[in-house]
Amino acid sequence: MMIKDPYNFDEENLLVKKTKRAILQFAHVSLAFFILILLLRLVEVGVMVKSYQSPENWFQVSIYAFLLDFLLFLKISFFLFIIYLVAVQMVVGDRRTQTYIYAGVTSFTVVVALLLTKYFYTTLLPLGDDIYGYSFSEISQTALAGASVDVFSILFFLTLLGLLWILVIYFSKLVFIPFKAAVGFILASFLAILSGISFLPESKRFKSEFDYNLAVNKTGFFFQKSYDYFTRNEPEVDIYAENYIEDAVQGSNLEGINSFKYVDAKYPFLRENDAKDVLGNFFDKFDGPPNIIYIQVEGLGRAFSGEGAYLGSFTPFLDSLAQKSLYFENFLAAQGRTFASLPSVLGSLPFAEHGFADLGNKMPHHLNLINILKANNYHTRFLSGFDLAFDNEGLYLQKSNIDETVSISNFGSGYKQMPSNSGGFTWGYGDMDLMLKSALYLNKVPSKPGLTIIQTVSMHTPYQVLNQPQYVEKFEKQLNALRLSDDKKEDYRKYKSIYSTILYSDDAVRAFINNYSKNPAYNNTIFIISGDHRLPEIPIATKIDRYHVPLLIYSPKLKRTARIKSISSHLDITPSILAFLNVNYNLKVPKLVNFIGSGLDTVRSFRSVHKYPLMQTKNELNDFVYGKFFLNQNTLYAIDDRMGLEPVENEQKKIQLLNELKQYKTINNNVSKGNKLLPDSLYLKFSKF
Structure with missing residues (x-):
């Protein structure tokens, strides 16, 4: 007796079948990405507290950190889903190939997150749109000034990426999320994009600037500042008006x-x-x-x-x-x-x-x-x-x-x-x-x-x-x-x-x-x-x-x-x-x-x-x-x-x-x-x- 593939939906329309399969597969492999986001946050907070100081309000920082990390996960997931859906529909190959494509794309995201976290560790400031005000040579000079390369950092970097791949491959073989829940996840990620909720909470809610900077998601902060930089449009004042x-x-x-x-x-x-x-x-x-x-x-x-x-x-x-x-x-x-x-x-x-x-x-x-x-x-x-x-x-x-x-x-x-x-x-x-x-x-x-x-x-x-x-x-x-x-x-x-x-x-x-x-x-x-x-x-x-x-x-x-x-x-x-x-x-x-x-x-x-x-x-x-x-x-x-x-x-x-x-x-x-x-x-x- 043959066991039915849980990802093989009973649909005559091939496009619909592949879309449903992409939704369910994506919900499972996304768990690996979410675990990595949380793990990176735990490492960041642990290293910052050990190297610098503890936040003045642990509870507040923890709540905001989790919510902002989850917001980042939802917003990025929508774009990752589009890539994954295209891979399922168009890429020649089996589910393993599509899984590898997802692991590769999320690896790039994790690398960016690691670099931004490293910048924060060095400067105690999250990197924002200020990067666009410097020339390449100035950025290189500043980066070299704060650069510190050691065996432990390289091993940690490789270990984190390796763990991501292991988790993605592992979850891709499991089926425990109901299809409706998977659809709900995709819908939630889409609504997170439409909501326009900012990655930047009000600073006045925090007891110190350190608490605020620790709580924000460094990748979300960078994306938000970059978006604001490229889309801002300052209202004009007529400086040539007679009464100016x-x-x-x-x-x-x-x-x-x-x-x-x-x-x-x-x-x-x-x-x-x-x-x-x-x-x-x-x-x-x-x-x-x-x-x-x-x-x-x-x-x-x-x-x-x-x-x-x-x-x-x-x-x-x-x-x-x-x-x-x-x-x-x-x-x-x-x-x-x-x-x-x-x-x-x-x-x-x-x-x-x-x-x-x-x-x-x-x-x-x-x-x-x-x-x-x-x-x-x-x-x-x-x-x-x-x-x-x-x-x-x-x-x-x-x-x-x-x-x-x-x-x-x-x-x-x-x-x-x-x-x-x-x-x-x-x-x-x-x-x-x-x-x-x-x-x-x-x-x-x-x-x-x-x-x-x-x-x-x-x-x-x-x-x-x-x-x-x-x-x-x-x-x-x-x-x-x-x-x-x-x-x-x-x-x-x-x-x-x-x-x-x-x-x-x-x-x-x-x-x-x-x-x-x-x-x-x-x-x-x-x-x-x-x-x-x-x-x-x-x-x-x-x-x-x-x-x-x-x-x-x-x-x-x-x-x-x-x-x-x-x-x-x-x-x-x-x-x-x-x-x-x-x-x-x-x-x-x-x-x-x-x-x-x-x-x-x-x-x-x-x-x-x-x-x-x-x-x-x-x-x-x-x-x-x-x-x-x-x-x-x-x-x-x-x-x-x-x-x-x-x-x-x-x-x-x-x-x-x-x-x-x-x-x-x-x-x-x-x-x-x-x-x-x-x-x-x-x-x-x-x-x-």
């Missing part, structure tokens, strides 16, 4: 927020330069226009620097220098990565589509600290230890008419690059070598006043520096100084390579200041120190934490110090420096500017008189600060005096901020299309070639 300039002024003059006097709709960012000198009263008189030295420390965040840092401070030198400085403790970077840092600090510039410098040779003429000071007989220079092709920094400096640049290509002999990671990659010269090089270099520069920009790189993945064991010892001493419990110390030791690098970079700044203090120009110098953004590899607490950096303004001629709680940002630095030099040293500054920021607020008590956008990644311009309110995506928060966030239910205020951001985006998009920022006559007046 008037509305822009009146609409911003609310609740003490600084307003601008825009002058020409053809140049929508062009406005009167009305920045006040808020720095002059803090300084004794310099012997002529002072030297300006700006030190940008990669990854330096307030979370681990300065008094009141919620992770405890690991920058003892900067802490001591802060006591002798104007110290802005509630200061914001304008960007969440390095891509916009120089244009923001030096030019208070709009972001364009992927950062101002990403415009490349299409960068419109603009005024910034470099070309304005150069027009006032300053010598301008930039020093770093890495490749200036990254983020187009070299081109931005070139278009700013800078006099000299030092980078990895001309750093000179006698210095040693940072250790390579397991993939053989190094960013270049470490912060200590850079600072010693800079101090020596400044002994030989022209006698006229100078603007010096020093940009570090060590506080970046892979966090490997020369003499690291020495700084690991300092890290252990700092743990004792913070009086942490033994359990808490163990949590901190999970990040010892990062904390030891922070201590190293802090020591490098100390070495520069100490060496430069022997230079006769020291007493005629103002030092400005800030971070380009807060590094993400130590878990981030809130959405604004990524931007929260310190700002120190120090000089031997500083006659009084101040600890300032009012909010300002990178976009405010250049307007205030120029106002100070204009009022006190008669430097010529433009009456019209293209600056986004209005100038530093030096009020000591907590307040915010600013409004500006913040751009987290090259493709993510969804954050806006308006006074003490912070908009992230579609969620409104109130900012407290320690830069903490509290969700606010105020629909009117949220709509106001959404409109402010929309208006900025529209004008910003015009910059991306090549529109000018200012008249050529104004640019040529302050551009000295």
Whole structure:
């Protein structure tokens, strides 16, 4: 007696028979894929908790993780079913061949999921649409920086794929799912697509940014961000309407927020330069226009620097220098990565589509600290230890008419690059070598006043520096100084390579200041120190934490110090420096500017008189600060005096901020299309070639 094949339906129509068979087969083999998704999630959570920390709310993270994983399974399954159905209908071969096709396609999906999980493990940030803002060479460079290849990782990778194939083949031989249930599964996957349910839950529902990032499905996050990136269509605001300039002024003059006097709709960012000198009263008189030295420390965040840092401070030198400085403790970077840092600090510039410098040779003429000071007989220079092709920094400096640049290509002999990671990659010269090089270099520069920009790189993945064991010892001493419990110390030791690098970079700044203090120009110098953004590899607490950096303004001629709680940002630095030099040293500054920021607020008590956008990644311009309110995506928060966030239910205020951001985006998009920022006559007046 012959046993009937359960997949051989009693249908005369061959197409119908094959379709029914495909539905039933697919439901069974899909179980293997679902098991792999859950297994990958268990491994991810286990590794993250062991390597970093536990979520603040296990139950919430677990529920969201399962639901988002299941949502991914349903949505992907619909597309997998189409492929499987085509294979059953058209591919010559038996059920085994069709099973192998399914295993091959899902293997590709698992490989993508593994890579995205690996990225998250390295950076503590899920990868989103920011990948589309970088060139292939920049992506390769960043990937190599975080790459770590070991036998265990390769074996785990192969084991997971092998397990997938074994499970797919095993389930393909079983029949225990009723046909109606299989149809219901296909229908559910189709409805999941139609539902439009997002892979991105509301972040305000989570206790911390780490909990949110751990809960989201990394593949779903990437797909959702990619979909949003390629389908978004920003509403337009008519910037050429007759009442645009008037509305822009009146609409911003609310609740003490600084307003601008825009002058020409053809140049929508062009406005009167009305920045006040808020720095002059803090300084004794310099012997002529002072030297300006700006030190940008990669990854330096307030979370681990300065008094009141919620992770405890690991920058003892900067802490001591802060006591002798104007110290802005509630200061914001304008960007969440390095891509916009120089244009923001030096030019208070709009972001364009992927950062101002990403415009490349299409960068419109603009005024910034470099070309304005150069027009006032300053010598301008930039020093770093890495490749200036990254983020187009070299081109931005070139278009700013800078006099000299030092980078990895001309750093000179006698210095040693940072250790390579397991993939053989190094960013270049470490912060200590850079600072010693800079101090020596400044002994030989022209006698006229100078603007010096020093940009570090060590506080970046892979966090490997020369003499690291020495700084690991300092890290252990700092743990004792913070009086942490033994359990808490163990949590901190999970990040010892990062904390030891922070201590190293802090020591490098100390070495520069100490060496430069022997230079006769020291007493005629103002030092400005800030971070380009807060590094993400130590878990981030809130959405604004990524931007929260310190700002120190120090000089031997500083006659009084101040600890300032009012909010300002990178976009405010250049307007205030120029106002100070204009009022006190008669430097010529433009009456019209293209600056986004209005100038530093030096009020000591907590307040915010600013409004500006913040751009987290090259493709993510969804954050806006308006006074003490912070908009992230579609969620409104109130900012407290320690830069903490509290969700606010105020629909009117949220709509106001959404409109402010929309208006900025529209004008910003015009910059991306090549529109000018200012008249050529104004640019040529302050551009000295």
